[in-house]
Amino acid sequence: MQVTRERRSLARGSGISPYQDGHLKTLDRRDMRSLYRLLWLTRALEERLEIIFKQGQVVGGLYRSLGQEATAVGCGYALSAGDWIAPSIRDLGALLARGIEPHDILRQYTARGTSLCAGKDNTNHFTVPELGILGPISPLGTQLCVLNGVALSFRTRREPRVCFTFQGDGASRTGTSHEGLAMAAALNLPIVVVLQHNRWSFGTPSTAEAAVENWADVAGAYGVPAVTVDGNDVLQVYDAAAQAIARARAGDGMTIIVSETYRMLGHAQHDAQRYVPDEELIAWRDHDPIRSFETYLVEFGFESETSLAEVRAEVAAALDVATDEVLAEPYPAPGEARSRVYGNAELDAAIPWTRGEVPGYEGLVTARPSATRGTTRQSQGA
Amino acid sequence: MASVETRETTYLTAIREALQEEMRADETVFMLGEDIGVYGGAFKVTEGFLEEFGPDRVIDTPISEAAIVGAAIGAAHMGLKPVAEMQFIDFIAPAFDMIVNFAAKSRYRTGIGAGLVIRGPCGAGARSGPFHSQSVESYFANVPGLKMVAPARAYDAKGLLRASIRDPDPVLFFEHKFLYRRIKEELPTEGEVLVPLGEARTHRPGNDLTIVTYGAMVFKSADAADRVAAEDGSEVEVIDLRTLRPLDTKTIVESVRRTGRLLIVHEAPRFGGFAGEITAQVCEEAFEWLDAPIRRVTAIDTPVPYAPTLEDYYLPGEEDIVSAARWLLAY
Structure with missing residues (x-):
């Protein structure tokens, strides 16, 4: 945490922008506005989800990214059209940066038939090829293994496209995560992996689940470079992401970006995080990614307090509309439960109904056998 | 009826020919697995493939079955037709998560299918012990979304493997290692040997x-x-x-x-x-x-x-x- 404290003071600055070179030079006033809107939209959308969760409108759990918005937004914003991103559960901001709409997220969490998963899966488990999004599944680490295949297709077709993914420090402990990292490195795939050191995986601190002090060290095991950033500083994240993406695009392989950040809420809505020491939360609350970016934007003349308030009001109005519209939409029709299991529709149609009905096969003799059937048995038994 | 020209073909050669013919006909078909390239596969099914098809389409991987199947799923999402080899079908166990949770459920959850083949030698009788002899079909029988093929004849091995590669869903293709070199049949040298899935x-x-x-x-x-x-x-x-x-x-x-x-x-x-x-x-x-x-x-x-x-x-x-x-x- 010592490192992070030092970096924090950088972001606040003393009148001199620390972002004078590298990829940040390409960011103009409009980009700054976009980054801010994405950060705020992430937080406001999650707050909206929390409201409808408490109203009983969310089906299942709700997972928030409070405190981690800058890592997701900074990375998502650094990607180009044609690139692919594989977000984790706390990377809503990256999805919004890729073009996912609040409607899409609201539909997912409320299990609407109109949702990207058609009501068959929840949260951000959607895959949208047009936007270059590969959804996660709940067993963590698996997504990286699949993303390797996407990257492999880029390499095979000689396309200068890049894959980008996120893992929490907890997810990075799975076998599939290690296998995925090892293969991406071995095959020199165009991949960037953000390792989010957010200190907690569900109710276990990262210090209890890994004997790793400096998380950038893990990259050495795979023979790839790592860079550590203040994950709560959207510009620092963007800069590191842009550099790693450029490196991957040039054919130089995988980079691991360690994002030093903090999960400000429990694992999900049902988790009151009573296991977290108060002083830890208080310390990180002082390093809120959105508030510090607001300070930066005002301090360096990109925005005023008034213009930022306008952005927030516009987001709130958009979310009002989206929430009303989505909640008016229906759940999927029950019979849709048996659609698109297979790529052949006739196989879906042949999935037997299992509540006691016998399907019967067309073309078979349906009459029961004659009474003489079974006589063999009777005569033998006699 | 004109007589069809045939050639004596082993079960193993039938599998090799199915792979070769599909790879020659469709450049999106590629293979990945352990020791399939330089070495030519533990049973030499893919001998000469690296030379013919090059390293982009015959990919030697780390010993990472989960990563192999994962990469196959991702490549399938992108329109390629992957054939992943499990060196022995017993080693499919480390890839279980990828198969049952990712590949099998992908189309259902997201609408994006995973048309891929996972093939490998199964079965006992070759004095190979507990980890090179198993029949794993029942592990996967309870997983909707998967297809499973277990040919006995060389003709079916060839025809079903070709159909599996063209199938839109994940197919587990179980090659019985005891049959690899023991089964020999006269297979036609010309014309397509293709056997549809789902027919006994x-x-x-x-x-x-x-x-x-x-x-x-x-x-x-x-x-x-x-x-x-x-x-x-x-x-x-x-x-x-x-x-x-x-x-x-x-x-x-x-x-x-x-x-x-x-x-x-x-x-x-x-x-x-x-x-x-x-x-x-x-x-x-x-x-x-x-x-x-x-x-x-x-x-x-x-x-x-x-x-x-x-x-x-x-x-x-x-x-x-x-x-x-x-x-x-x-x-």
Whole structure:
């Protein structure tokens, strides 16, 4: 945490922008506005989800990214059209940066038939090829293994496209995560992996689940470079992401970006995080990614307090509309439960109904056998 | 009818030819796996592939079955047609998560399918011990979204592998290693050998008893049927399932309704094996036609042992099949 404290003071600055070179030079006033809107939209959308969760409108759990918005937004914003991103559960901001709409997220969490998963899966488990999004599944680490295949297709077709993914420090402990990292490195795939050191995986601190002090060290095991950033500083994240993406695009392989950040809420809505020491939360609350970016934007003349308030009001109005519209939409029709299991529709149609009905096969003799059937048995038994 | 030119082809060569022909015809087909490139595969199925198709399409990977299957899924999402090799089908276990949670559910959850083939040598009889001999089909039988193929003949190995590569869904393709070099057939040298998934075949016709089986047990069952015919004069029908999912229930039920007696033979252990599912389906569809209880001849419920005496005890033998068939015929 010592490192992070030092970096924090950088972001606040003393009148001199620390972002004078590298990829940040390409960011103009409009980009700054976009980054801010994405950060705020992430937080406001999650707050909206929390409201409808408490109203009983969310089906299942709700997972928030409070405190981690800058890592997701900074990375998502650094990607180009044609690139692919594989977000984790706390990377809503990256999805919004890729073009996912609040409607899409609201539909997912409320299990609407109109949702990207058609009501068959929840949260951000959607895959949208047009936007270059590969959804996660709940067993963590698996997504990286699949993303390797996407990257492999880029390499095979000689396309200068890049894959980008996120893992929490907890997810990075799975076998599939290690296998995925090892293969991406071995095959020199165009991949960037953000390792989010957010200190907690569900109710276990990262210090209890890994004997790793400096998380950038893990990259050495795979023979790839790592860079550590203040994950709560959207510009620092963007800069590191842009550099790693450029490196991957040039054919130089995988980079691991360690994002030093903090999960400000429990694992999900049902988790009151009573296991977290108060002083830890208080310390990180002082390093809120959105508030510090607001300070930066005002301090360096990109925005005023008034213009930022306008952005927030516009987001709130958009979310009002989206929430009303989505909640008016229906759940999927029950019979849709048996659609698109297979790529052949006739196989879906042949999935037997299992509540006691016998399907019967067309073309078979349906009459029961004659009474003489079974006589063999009777005569033998006699 | 003009005679078709044929060539003697082993089960293994049939698989190699299916891969070669699909790769030559469709540049999106590629392979990945352990030691398949430079070494040419543990059983030499892919010998010469690296030279012919290059490193982009014949990819040597780390020993990482989960990562192999994962990469196949991602590549399939991008429109490629991956064929992933498990060096031995036993090693599919580390990829279980990728197969059942990612590949099998992908289309259902997201609408984006994962048309890929995972192929590898299965089966016992080669004195290879607990980790190079297993039959894993039942591990995956309870997973909607997967297809499973277990050919017995060289013709079917070739035709079904080609169909599997073209299939839009994840297909597990079980090659019986005992058959690799023991099965030789005359296969046509010209024209496409293609066998659709989901269709069983009658290996040997008969009207007195139905044996439903697959893989190497097709030949043991046929030998047993020949003996019963020669010694007892009863005609046993042997049905080779070829595809395990989707299961061709129709062919099974039709046969059982004709013969009134059913014996199911498989090499996998008994408990929770395919025979149980087939039994249940026949009870639902043909109970009134049965003249005898349904019986199963399977491996015993133990790991696959190593010593020849133990493995022979473990595996269903021709004698076991003959004896179960006679019991059923006499019932």
